[in-house]
Amino acid sequence: MSQLELRQLRKTYGHVVAVDNLDLQIDRGELVSLVGPSGCGKTTTLRMVAGLQTADRGQILLEGRDVTHEPANRRGMGVVFQSYALFPNMTAAANIAYGLAVRGRPESDVKRRVAELVELIEIGDAADRYPHQLSGGQQQRVALARALAIEPPVLLLDEPLSALDAAVRLTLRLEIRRIQRSLGIATMYITHDQEEALSISDRVVVMREGKAEQVGTPEQIYTSPANEYVARFVGTSNRLDVRVHDAAGAKVEWRGSIVPVLSDGPLSANSAAVMVIRPERIRVSPLDDADRRNGGTWDGRVVERTFLGATTRLTVAVGDDVLLADIPGEATSTARFAIDDPVSISFEPGGCRLIPASPGSMPDPGAGIRE
Structure with a gap:
């Protein structure tokens, strides 16, 4: 059974078809990138999976359970946005702990989980700093740790590196892959950067006008393009x-x-x-x-x-x-x-x-x- 499955997923805005009968499966431990130009439907797909937008038609299955019409808070997805959306009045550690705290987890469990993630994302002493005191790369790591803190069934990354400079992007995409592999979490990764998609993914979905033009391994996409x-x-x-x-x-x-x-x-x-x-x-x-x-x-x-x-x-x-x-x-x-x-x-x-x-x-x- 796939960790996440999309069946004939469709979303329109008026007369514009944003996502057109998309089928996709992501297995546990697999990182699948959706790549395409602006307006191809990749971010809309992620937002429907997260529960932030409603599909017009089709199904979203999470571990075999139909969550198409469930609200975002009941899906429990971990989401990292392009802007990171860290709370400016909280330290890095408090940002990481936020999702656990609002779920009423015991304080001892929260501290233990935060300590694990601080070590995993390698931010060290920066855990006690506020977002404005962190570099862009550190902010990205904190946003990733916050998404992972609740141990989500699926991790959703919406162009998480696009705001960073080239050298930091290269380092962090390797870090994201290392962390994702170590946790074995099913991951949907949105990017417009073809090189990024090829380097980080188990499979790549090339999208155009809401449709998947080709789904395959990076090697298949590059050496055997479908069209x-x-x-x-x-x-x-x-x-x-x-x-x-x-x-x-x-x-x-x-x-x-x-x-x-x-x-x-x-x-x-x-x-x-x-x-x-x-x-x-x-x-x-x-x-x-x-x-x-x-x-x-x-x-x-x-x-x-x-x-x-x-x-x-x-x-x-x-x-x-x-x-x-x-x-x-x-x-x-x-x-x-x-x-x-x-x-x-x-x-x-x-x-x-x-x-x-x-x-x-x-x-x-x-x-x-x-x-």
């Missing part, structure tokens, strides 16, 4: 218009060469299709070093070069297509690939995938490139 929208929204991908050459052998033709592809659906010979390949699966060589014995190489020109630390991203024009290619930083240490240099590109085996097109799903940022 063009997912490929374009999660990570960076190159999108190429191709024509199916060999339906049985899963091969397509692009710019005069035959390319083996991965595909989950049936193919029709000579039909138009969309192929995606991630930047790290494109090989770039100086034009003179290209191995043309077996085909599958294309001549291009470097039009942009961006240093990203561990990698360098090259923007390569091949005819009227423009592709992004990520290469290890040391490969460019001697500036072999300068702007306007002629180069040859090829695709790594297993790197190309055919996907269903999603017309009108997102703005087109340029030929060949999908951010």
Whole structure:
């Protein structure tokens, strides 16, 4: 039995459908992220689960019990909001203890539980400080501890790191994952940050216009996107218009060469299709070093070069297509690939995938490139 289950959950605001017949299960100990652009329905979903908004239709099951129409206080969810919502007139320890105190727990139990959580979230002496005396990261930890104090059946996190700077976000998302794993609590995590969702989750739900476009492990979402929208929204991908050459052998033709592809659906010979390949699966060589014995190489020109630390991203024009290619930083240490240099590109085996097109799903940022 799942710890939390959503069945055909739907919510509308007038004529706007915020959540459209969403099905989802979260097991005990599992962290599932809902990721998508603003207005896709992810926060509305969390608020319905928490009991802060009422579903128009569908069911919310908590450990098999239908809580769809129960008030928030009877669901006992632990919720952390983007703003943290700490009580300014209470110390960190008092904020953590609040949920237990209003439930009438014995003072000895409250003190013991607060001490456990102060140790778990590693705030030390800061437990006696007031919110305005805490850093943003410490406030986030206190808000998390307060949500966990009541030992909720499900933890709900609504973009908890969005107000923090990049370095603190990276540290705290690892801390959230450590704490969540140590407690084995079912968790719904809301974020618009694709990298955050991929790094922290057991499974990811990619949402658009109230619907789940794909549900899968981070690896499945990244390497096997269900459609063009997912490929374009999660990570960076190159999108190429191709024509199916060999339906049985899963091969397509692009710019005069035959390319083996991965595909989950049936193919029709000579039909138009969309192929995606991630930047790290494109090989770039100086034009003179290209191995043309077996085909599958294309001549291009470097039009942009961006240093990203561990990698360098090259923007390569091949005819009227423009592709992004990520290469290890040391490969460019001697500036072999300068702007306007002629180069040859090829695709790594297993790197190309055919996907269903999603017309009108997102703005087109340029030929060949999908951010």
